[in-house]
Amino acid sequence: MDTGITETLYADYLAALIRGDRLVCADIVKRLLDDGLDVGVLYAQLFQRSMYEVGEKWESGEIAIATEHLATSVTESLMPLVYPLVFSREHLPHTAVVSCVSDEYHQMGGRMVADIFEMNRWNGYFLGANTALPELQTLVDEKSPDVVALSVSIYSNLPNLEKAITGVREVRPTIPILIGGQAFLWGGRDIPSRHEGIQLLTSLSELQRWTREFVSET
Amino acid sequence: MHLNQREEQINQYLQKNAQVLCLDLLPDGTVSAANAFAEQFVGRPLVGVHFREFVIDFKKIINPFELAKNPQGIHLVNVTTYTGLPQTLRCMFSPTKEGVLVLGGVDVAEQEALRKQIVGLNQQLGNLTRDLQKGNAELLRLNDLKNQFLGMATHDLRQPVGLIMTYSEFLNDEASNSLDEEQRGFLQQVFEASVFMRRLIDDFLDVAVIESGHFELRRTLHTLPALIERISALAQIQARKKKVELRIAQARDLPPLHIDEQKMGQVLANLLANAIEYSSEGGTVHVLTRDEGDRVEIVVRDAGVGMSEEELKRLFTPYLKARRKKTGGEKSTGLGLVIARKITEAHGGKILVESTPGKGSVFRVLLPKGNPEKTKK
Numbered sequence: 001m002d003t004g005i006t007e008t009l010y011a012d013y014l015a016a017l018i019r020g021d022r023l024v025c026a027d028i029v030k031r032l033l034d035d036g037l038d039v040g041v042l043y044a045q046l047f048q049r050s051m052y053e054v055g056e057k058w059e060s061g062e063i064a065i066a067t068e069h070l071a072t073s074v075t076e077s078l079m080p081l082v083y084p085l086v087f088s089r090e091h092l093p094h095t096a097v098v099s100c101v102s103d104e105y106h107q108m109g110g111r112m113v114a115d116i117f118e119m120n121r122w123n124g125y126f127l128g129a130n131t132a133l134p135e136l137q138t139l140v141d142e143k144s145p146d147v148v149a150l151s152v153s154i155y156s157n158l159p160n161l162e163k164a165i166t167g168v169r170e171v172r173p174t175i176p177i178l179i180g181g182q183a184f185l186w187g188g189r190d191i192p193s194r195h196e197g198i199q200l201l202t203s204l205s206e207l208q209r210w211t212r213e214f215v216s217e218t
Numbered sequence: 219m220h221l222n223q224r225e226e227q228i229n230q231y232l233q234k235n236a237q238v239l240c241l242d243l244l245p246d247g248t249v250s251a252a253n254a255f256a257e258q259f260v261g262r263p264l265v266g267v268h269f270r271e272f273v274i275d276f277k278k279i280i281n282p283f284e285l286a287k288n289p290q291g292i293h294l295v296n297v298t299t300y301t302g303l304p305q306t307l308r309c310m311f312s313p314t315k316e317g318v319l320v321l322g323g324v325d326v327a328e329q330e331a332l333r334k335q336i337v338g339l340n341q342q343l344g345n346l347t348r349d350l351q352k353g354n355a356e357l358l359r360l361n362d363l364k365n366q367f368l369g370m371a372t373h374d375l376r377q378p379v380g381l382i383m384t385y386s387e388f389l390n391d392e393a394s395n396s397l398d399e400e401q402r403g404f405l406q407q408v409f410e411a412s413v414f415m416r417r418l419i420d421d422f423l424d425v426a427v428i429e430s431g432h433f434e435l436r437r438t439l440h441t442l443p444a445l446i447e448r449i450s451a452l453a454q455i456q457a458r459k460k461k462v463e464l465r466i467a468q469a470r471d472l473p474p475l476h477i478d479e480q481k482m483g484q485v486l487a488n489l490l491a492n493a494i495e496y497s498s499e500g501g502t503v504h505v506l507t508r509d510e511g512d513r514v515e516i517v518v519r520d521a522g523v524g525m526s527e528e529e530l531k532r533l534f535t536p537y538l539k540a541r542r543k544k545t546g547g548e549k550s551t552g553l554g555l556v557i558a559r560k561i562t563e564a565h566g567g568k569i570l571v572e573s574t575p576g577k578g579s580v581f582r583v584l585l586p587k588g589n590p591e592k593t594k595k
Contacts, residue, residue, distance in 0.1 A: 066333075073340050076344040080347050083348065088358065105334075105337070105338075115348075118352075128341060128345045129338070129341050
C-alpha cells in the first residue's frame with residue numbers, strides 16, 4: 001500500500017530524529033498530514049517504526065542513551081501535530097483509560113495507545129509514566145471506562161503490571177484490560193492466562209482492530 | 219601482563235577517555251599543563267591562561283594554594299564550559315614542586331538526577347499539551363452545541379414574543395380608553411418587556427450565527443453619510459427621551475464603501491445606543507466621519523460614565539456584562555458591542571476604544587476602502 005512514506009523519506013526522518021533535528025522531522029510529518037496520510041499509519045509506520053529502530057541502535061551500542069532520549073523527546077513533541085485532526089472529530093460514547101504501570105518511565109507506547117483510541121473516535125485518557133496504583137484506580141473509578149489499557153516497556157516491571165491488574169479489578173471487577181508493550185518481547189506472555197478478561201495486544205494495528213470490533217459488538 | 223604494563227594501559231586509557239579535568243597551576247595561578255579533557259571541557263587551549271579566566275569566582279575567594287594545604291579535601295568549583303553554561307566540578311587540590319595540581323570530575327549522581335528530571339518534565343509537558351488540546355476540542359464541541367441550542371431556542375421564541383409585542387402595543391393604542399391607569403401601566407410593562415426580550419433573542423441569534431462560522435455579508439456599494447443619517451435619525455428618539463444631544467459632523471466626499479448596509483447599520487445603531495445609554499441627561503454624543511487614507515473612520519464619542527481598564531478588557535466578551543450602570547437604568551443584553559465588533563471585523567475593519575472613568579468613551583470604527591473580497595482573490 002502506498003502511504004507516502006517512502007524508504008528515502010523514512011531514512012531522512014530517522015537520520016533527523018537521531019540528530020535531534022525537530023524542525024526537519026516536523027516538516028516531514030506536516031507534509032505527510034497535508035497529503036492526507038492516515039494518522040494511524042503515521043503512528044505505526046513512522047513514529048513507532050523509527051522509535052523501534054532507535055531502540056535497536058541503542059541496544060546494539062550504535063547510539064548513546066542521551067540520543068535515544070532526544071529521539072523520544074522529538075517524537076513526543078511531534079505527536080500534538082495530529083491532535084487537531086483527531087480530537088475535533090465527533091466522538092463515540094466509548095472511553096479508554098491508558099496508563100503506564102508504576103516504575104515504568106517509558107511512556108511513549110502508552111501515549112500512542114491513548115491516541116489510537118482517539119483516532120478511532122473514543123475518549124482516550126492517558127495518565128503518563130510511572131503512575132501510582134491509587135491514581136490509576138481513582139481515574140478508573142471516576143471515568144467508568146469501557147476498557148483499561150496498561151503499557152509496560154521494561155521486563156522487570158511486569159510484576160507491577162500484575163499488581164495494576166489486581167488493583168483495577170478492585171475498582172471494576174469485570175472491566176476488560178488490554179496489556180502491551182516492549183516488555184512482552186522478553187516474557188510475560190502467560191499473564192493473560194492467569195487473569196480473566198485480559199488481552200495482550202502486540203501492535204498498534206491489533207489495537208485498531210480491537211477498538212473496531214468492540215464498537216461493532218456493542 | 220606485567221604490573222607496569224597494566225598501569226601503563228590504565229594510564230593511557232585514563233589520559234584519553236577519563237572525564238577528569240587535570241591542570242597544573244604555577245604560583246601566579248597560570249595553567250602550565252592541561253589534559254585533553256580539560257581543554258575540551260572548557261572549549262579552548264588552557265596553557266598560559268590564568269585559572270580565573272574559566273573558573274567562576276566572583277568573590278575571588280578560591281585560592282588553590284590554600285586549598286592544596288588539605289589535599290584530601292573535595293571542593294565544589296564552577297567552571298564555564300564549552301557550551302557557555304557553567305558546570306560544577308568536584309575538585310581536589312594537591313601541592314607539587316612547581317605549584318598546584320588540580321583534579322576535577324563531574325558529579326555523576328547529580329547529572330543523572332538532572333537527566334531524570336528533564337526527561338520527566340518533558341513527558342509531563344507532552345501530556346499537558348495533550349490534555350490541553352483534548353480539553354480545547356471538547357470546549358469547542360460544547361460551544362457548538364450551545365450555539366445550536368441557542369439558535370433553535372431563540373428561533374422558536376422569536377415568533378411568540380413578537381406576537382406579545384405587537385398585541386400589547388395594539389391594545390395600548392386601541393383599547394386604552396376602556397382601561398384604567400393601573401391596567402395601562404401593566405400593559406406598558408408587558409410591551410416594554412417583550413421589546414427587550416425580542417432584542418435579547420435577536421442578539422442571541424446574531425451571536426450564535428457569528429460563532430457558528432456561518433456569518434455571511436451581503437456587500438453592495440453604499441455611501442456612509444446616508445447610512446449614518448438614517449441610523450442617527452432613529453437614535454434621535456432614544457436621545458430625546460434621555461435629553462441627550464446628538465451631533466453629527468461628516469467628512470465631505472467620502473467614497474462609497476463595499477459594505478453590508480443592514481449589518482453596518484446594526485453596528486452604528488449599537489454604538490449610538492451604547493453612547494446614549496451611558497450619557498447623563500443634558501450630555502452630548504458626537505458622531506464624526508473622517509477620511510483616513512486607505513480607510514474611513516467613524517467616531518462615536520460620549521461624555522458619559524466611561525470605563526475602567528478592567529471593564530475595557532471585558533467589553534467584547536460575550537455574556538460578560540459590564541458592571542457600570544446605565545444612566546437611565548436601561549436594560550441591555552450586553553451583546554451589542556460583541557456583535558458590532560464581529561461585524562466590523564467581517565468587513566475587514568476594526569473597532570478601537572478609549573475610555574476614562576467619569577469622562578466618557580470614544581469608539582472608532584475603521585473600515586477599509588475598496589472591496590476586501592476582491593483583494594483576497
